[in-house]
Amino acid sequence: MVVVGAGAAGSAAAAALVQVLxxxxxxxxxxxxxxxxNRTTVNKGLLTGAVDDQDVVLPGLRGLAVTWQLGQPARSVDAAARIVELASGSSIAADAVVLATGADPCPLPAAIEPAAASRVLEMRTASDSFRLLEALRHGAxxxxxxxxxxxxxxxxxxLRALGVNVTLVDPADRPLSTHLGATAASWVQDQHVRAGVDLRTGTAVVAVETAGGGVAVTLDDGSMMRADAVVASLGVTPAIDWLRDSGISLSNGVPVxxxxxxxxxxxxxxAGDLAAxxxxxxxxxxxxHWGVALTQGRTAAASVLADLGLADASDGAASAEPPGYSMYVHGTKLTIVGWTHDAIDEAVVHGAVGEQRFTMALVDRQGRISAAVGVGGARVANxxxxxxxxxxxxxxxxxVLEKTA
Structure with a gap:
């Protein structure tokens, strides 16, 4: 068996395989x-110093009976023959292949002066977190x-918890509304302002140049500001370039x-971020999201074992359960359950906006509940x-809430 990708989905799949057999x-x-x-610590615990790089290694992996080929990215796969070619030039043939290469950070779509490139950072891996920490230690x-x-x-x-001055720029007038709905997204904006973040919405970075010991950043509204570094936090795109010649149909990732x-x-x-x-x-x-990747990795492993006749078949329906994940905004946990992509309306179903805890239900065009967003608590959303x-x-x-109380 070959698992391509050593993130949440890949490690979960590998662990599930050898735990069964x-x-x-x-x-x-x-x-x-x-x-x-645990990649979720990259912009939280690792960045704030609450944990170090040894603390975040996933439990149970050091003694796991698998062969790790780390620092060895895959270059291609022959899907018909199930042969994976690594960047080193070596190849691995397998009875089954799990694709779990995750996603890559979106690059900053701006004109970046070459001399300023070292001050334009990403935030995806532990190494990215360490680079930003190094900049902070040197006075950023x-x-x-x-x-x-x-x-x-x-x-x-x-960053604000560390006492760092933060400017947050986004082209949307209400960032996060497609993930949280308008009400929770507005609540997030309020939290940024209260925490002292310089929030600039409805504009985007178009140029980054060197200026003194830092950078000068130009926005598309014509304004310019100085900063010590820029972090491109524009989300990710599925890591599927290496699959272009595999024969696998690619549509918003790898369809499963x-x-x-x-x-x-x-x-x-x-499984994971590349799985559609x-x-x-x-x-x-x-x-x-991390939790979804773990679940999908285990599901893929169960399917591998069932298809090879090594374990009983399970239902394994990919879309049986609504996805769920959480995020933290200035110390407050938000829980998102369900599918927010087709929501057009919302309603408060618990608490009240402005209270310490409240829950929103998101509704699709047919008036059906597509998602729930819990601010300050996950119980109602779950x-x-x-x-x-x-x-x-x-x-x-x-x-429903009365029956499950």
């Missing part, structure tokens, strides 16, 4: 030269974050069906999982 020969290849770690006191999405919002909170099986390619599976899973209405959706899974109506919420 310890005698299996499982090879895990990974781009980073380190054991899989003002960081400009380009994009106020999930990554930018959380990173702003971590039941059990994370890659469509039309027996013996090939995909059928959502409501059959629309292929990717969920870029209790609506069943209703979200079957796309119940908003009028059912009271009854």
């Amino acid at each position: 310890p005698q299996l020969e499982v090879v895990v290849t990974g781009r980073e030269d380190r054991l899989p770690y 006191g003002h960081i400009l974050l380009a994009d106020a999405g999930l990554l930018g919002a959380e990173t702003a909170g971590s 069906g039941s059990g994370m099986r890659v469509l039309d390619h027996p013996g090939i599976y995909a 899973v059928p959502g409501p209405g059959g629309i292929l959706l990717r969920t870029e 209790r609506l999982r069943g209703l979200i899974a079957r796309r119940g109506e908003i009028g059912e919420i009271g009854q």
Whole structure:
């Protein structure tokens, strides 16, 4: 067995395989030269110093009976023959291949002076976090974050907790509204302002040049500001370039069906940020979050074992459960359950906006519940999982919450 990618999905798949059948020969290849770690700490615990790089290694991996080929990214795969070629030139043939290379950070779409490039950073890996920490240790006191999405919002909170001045720039008038709905997104904006973040919405970075010991950043509204460094927090794109000649159909990632099986390619599976899973209405959706990647990796492993006759088959429906994840904004936890892509309306279903805790339900065009967002608490949002899974109506919420109380 070959698992391509040593992140959350890949490590979960590998662990699940050898835990069921310890005698299996499982090879895990990974781009980073380190054991899989909790990537959610990159812009939080690692950045603030609450944990170090040894603390974040995933538990149970050091003694796991797999062959790690770390620092060995894959260059291509022959999906028909199930042969993976590594960047080193070596090849690995397998009975099954799990694709779990995750996603790559989106580059900053701006004119960057070559001399300023070293001060334009990313925030995706532990190494990225260490580079920013190094800049802070050398006196960087003002960081400009380009994009106020999930990554930018959380990173702003971590930097402010360290006493760093933060400018947060986003082209949207209300960042995060596609992830949280308008009400929760507005709440996030208020938290940024209260925390002392210089929030610039409706504009984007168009140029970065050297200026003294830092950079001069030009926005598309014509304004210019100085900063010590720029962090591109524009989200990610699925890491699928290496699959272009594989014969696998690529559409918003790698399309999968039941059990994370890659469509039309027996013996090939995909999990994590690159996996496009059928959502409501059959629309292929990717969920870029740690917990979802872990679940998908385990599901892919179960399918591998079942397809090879090494374990009983399971249902493994890729879209059976609504996705769920959390984020932290200036110390407050937000929990998102369900599919927010087709929501057009929302309603407060618990608490009140402005209180320490409240929960929003997001509604699609048919008046059905597509997602829930819990601010300050996850309990109510999680209790609506069943209703979200079957796309119940908003009028059912009271009854559901009463029954699950």
